[in-house]
Amino acid sequence: DAKTTQPNSMESNEEEPVHLPCNHSTISGTDYIHWYRQLPSQGPEYVIHGLTSNVNNRMASLAIAEDRKSSTLILHRATLRDAAVYYCILRDMNRDDKIIFGKGTRLHILP
Amino acid sequence: NAGVTQTPKFQVLKTGQSMTLQCAQDMNHNSMYWYRQDPGMGLRLIYYSASEGTTDKGEVPNGYNVSRLNKREFSLRLESAAPSQTSVYFCATGRDVGPQHFGDGTRLSIL
Numbered sequence: 001d002a003k004t005t006q007p008n009s010m011e012s013n014e015e016e017p018v019h020l021p022c023n024h025s026t027i028s029g030t031d032y033i034h035w036y037r038q039l040p041s042q043g044p045e046y047v048i049h050g051l052t053s054n055v056n057n058r059m060a061s062l063a064i065a066e067d068r069k070s071s072t073l074i075l076h077r078a079t080l081r082d083a084a085v086y087y088c089i090l091r092d093m094n095r096d097d098k099i100i101f102g103k104g105t106r107l108h109i110l111p
Numbered sequence: 112n113a114g115v116t117q118t119p120k121f122q123v124l125k126t127g128q129s130m131t132l133q134c135a136q137d138m139n140h141n142s143m144y145w146y147r148q149d150p151g152m153g154l155r156l157i158y159y160s161a162s163e164g165t166t167d168k169g170e171v172p173n174g175y176n177v178s179r180l181n182k183r184e185f186s187l188r189l190e191s192a193a194p195s196q197t198s199v200y201f202c203a204t205g206r207d208v209g210p211q212h213f214g215d216g217t218r219l220s221i222l
Contacts, residue, residue, distance in 0.1 A: 032208050043115075043201050043213030044154065087153060093208045099144070100170070101153035 004088045009106040012078050020073040020105055022088030027068050031090040035062065035073045038104070039084045047073065047086070083109045113137055117202050117214035124192045124221045132187040132217050134202030140212075142205045143185035144169075145177060147198040148216075154201060160185055192221045 005023040012018040024033065034049040048055055048062045050071075055062040061074040075082055087104040118133045136143065141162045146154040156169030160179040174196060176188045189196060197220050205211040 034210075036211075043203075043216050044211075046210035046212070049208075049210065091208050099156050099159075101146075101155070103151075103153050 003100060004090060004102055006086075006088055006102060006105045008103065009108065011108045011110060013110050014080060015077055018075040018078045018082070018107065020075075020086050020088075020107065021070065022072070023070045024088070024090055025069045027090060028092070030093045032093060033062065033064060033068075033071050034089045034091050035060070036087045036089065036101075037082075037084040038087070039081075044087065044101075049091075078107075078109050080109050080111060083107055115202055115204055115212055115214035117200075117217050119217060120215065121218045122220070124189075124219070126193060126221060128192050129188065129190050130192065131189075132200055132202075132219075134185045134187070134214060135183050136185075136202075136204040136212075137183065138204055138212060139182070140204040140206045141182070142207075143179065144203040144205070144211065145175075145185070145187045146201045146203065147171065147196075148201060149198050157187065157200075194221050197221045 032049055032051050035047040036044040037047055038044045048057055048060050050062045050064055063072045085104040085106050087101050089101055116135045144159040145157040148154045155171045157171055157175050158169055158177040160166045163182045166177050166179055178186045200217045202214045203211040
């Protein structure tokens with residue numbers, strides 16, 4: 001099964017952009033790249049997802065490498081409320097059981 | 112709209128007791144999922160249901176049973192609770208490979 005690799009933790013200053021990397025070198029052609037975040041004592045929250053092209057929404061941007069073996073979640077202007085664990089996961093478009101959350105990246109925002 | 116509602120929010124059981132965790136959604140999604148999250152870890156899929164009347168095993172199904180009562184409700188049952196099942200349990204819903212929406216979780220302790 002395709003898996004993802006993320007740094008355990010990252011720090012960023014408030015009001016600066018944050019780039020969260022994710023490696024997925026064994027990604028298959030039918031895998032979507034999803035990002036979720038989990039604030040303390042809450043359930044995960046969807047952030048963004050994509051297949052091949054870069055994606056933007058009100059929360060973040062997703063930059064996908066041309067070979068799809070890596071991706072980067074971009075928070076354009078971090079706030080203290082963005083401090084959370086960020087998960088990069090792969091979802092096979094044909095299989096509902098193939099959903100694997102790793103340990104994610106714990107993002108610390110410095111005021 | 113409540114989204115995804117989980118009950119109870121907290122529960123303490125003794126080893127060998129049984130209980131059912133309830134999940135209800137008002138998002139009209141076909142797919143529903145049960146995850147567990149151990150301290151400091153990512154989520155692991157227990158069971159999922161792609162549609163009413165169907166259920167399938169995920170990554171860690173042993174010790175659990177599920178029931179998709181109707182489109183709105185998906186319950187998770189522990190027949191004989193064990194301390195290893197102490198965890199936070201999350202229910203989620205989704206449509207195809209789109210975003211999953213999570214409940215607030217049930218914090219379960221087994222003594």
